Amino acid sequence: xxxxxxxxxxxxxxxxxxxxxxxxxxxxxxxxxxxxxxxxxxxxxxxxxxxxxxxxxxxxxxxxxxxxxxxxxxxxxxxxxxxxxxxxxxxxxxxxxxxxxxxxxxx
Amino acid sequence: xxxxxxxxxxxxxxxxxxxxxxxxxxxxxxxxxxxxxxxxxxxxxxxxxxxxxxxxxxxxxxxxxxxxxxxxxxxxxxxxxxxxxxxxxxxxxxxxxxxxxxxxxxxxxxxxxxxxxxx
Numbered sequence: 001x002x003x004x005x006x007x008x009x010x011x012x013x014x015x016x017x018x019x020x021x022x023x024x025x026x027x028x029x030x031x032x033x034x035x036x037x038x039x040x041x042x043x044x045x046x047x048x049x050x051x052x053x054x055x056x057x058x059x060x061x062x063x064x065x066x067x068x069x070x071x072x073x074x075x076x077x078x079x080x081x082x083x084x085x086x087x088x089x090x091x092x093x094x095x096x097x098x099x100x101x102x103x104x105x106x107x
Numbered sequence: 108x109x110x111x112x113x114x115x116x117x118x119x120x121x122x123x124x125x126x127x128x129x130x131x132x133x134x135x136x137x138x139x140x141x142x143x144x145x146x147x148x149x150x151x152x153x154x155x156x157x158x159x160x161x162x163x164x165x166x167x168x169x170x171x172x173x174x175x176x177x178x179x180x181x182x183x184x185x186x187x188x189x190x191x192x193x194x195x196x197x198x199x200x201x202x203x204x205x206x207x208x209x210x211x212x213x214x215x216x217x218x219x220x221x222x223x224x225x226x
Binding site: 034092094099 | 144151153207214217219
C-alpha cells in the first residue's frame with residue numbers, strides 16, 4: 001500500500017498567518033492527490049484535487065502544489081474558520097490511503 | 108443539492124453483524140462510484156471500501172477484506188455496507204462518500220453513522 005506521510009501532525013498558528021502542510025507519498029501517484037478539511041463533529045470537506053485544482057466554492061486562500069512525490073497545501077492568510085484538521089489522500093491506486101492528518105490550532 | 112444520509116449504525120458485540128445504508132439524492136446515482144470511509148476515535152480517516160457505478164467492481168481495505176461487503180441498489184439510490192465478524196477495532200464513525208473509483212476524489216460526504224463494537 002502507498003504510505004502518505006503528513007507533516008507536521010499538529011501546530012499552532014495565528015489568524016493572518018501563512019501556513020504550509022506537507023504530504024509525501026511513498027511512491028509515485030502522478031497528480032492523484034486530494035486535500036480535505038475536517039472540523040470536529042463535521043464531515044470532511046474536499047478542498048483541493050488533482051494536487052492543485054481548487055474545488056468549487058473553496059476560498060482562493062487555499063492552494064496546492066506538487067513536486068514529484070511531495071505535495072503541499074498552503075493557506076495564504078489563515079482565517080478563524082480554518083482551524084481544523086487537514087488530510088491528504090491518494091486516489092491513484094487501491095487501497096486508497098490518507099495521511100495521518102494535521103491539526104491546526106489557535107495560538 | 109447532493110445529499111448523502113447514512114443509517115444503520117449502533118452498538119454490537121464482537122463477532123456480530125450490522126448493515127449500514129446510505130441514501131443518496133441530488134445526482135444521478137448510477138453514474139458514480141461510491142465509497143465508505145471511517146474515522147476511529149483518536150485516529151485519522153481510513154478508506155474502507157468502494158464500488159463502481161454499475162456495482163460490477165468492488166474494492167476493499169485489507170483490514171476489512173473477507174468480513175465486509177459493499178453493494179448498491181441503483182433503483183433505490185442506496186449504498187450498503189454489510190459488516191460481519193465485527194471487532195473492537197471496527198468501532199468508528201462510518202461515512203458514505205461519493206467517488207473513490209476511476210481516479211476520483213471524495214467530493215461529497217454524508218454526516219456519518221456511528222458503529223460501536225463492545226461486549
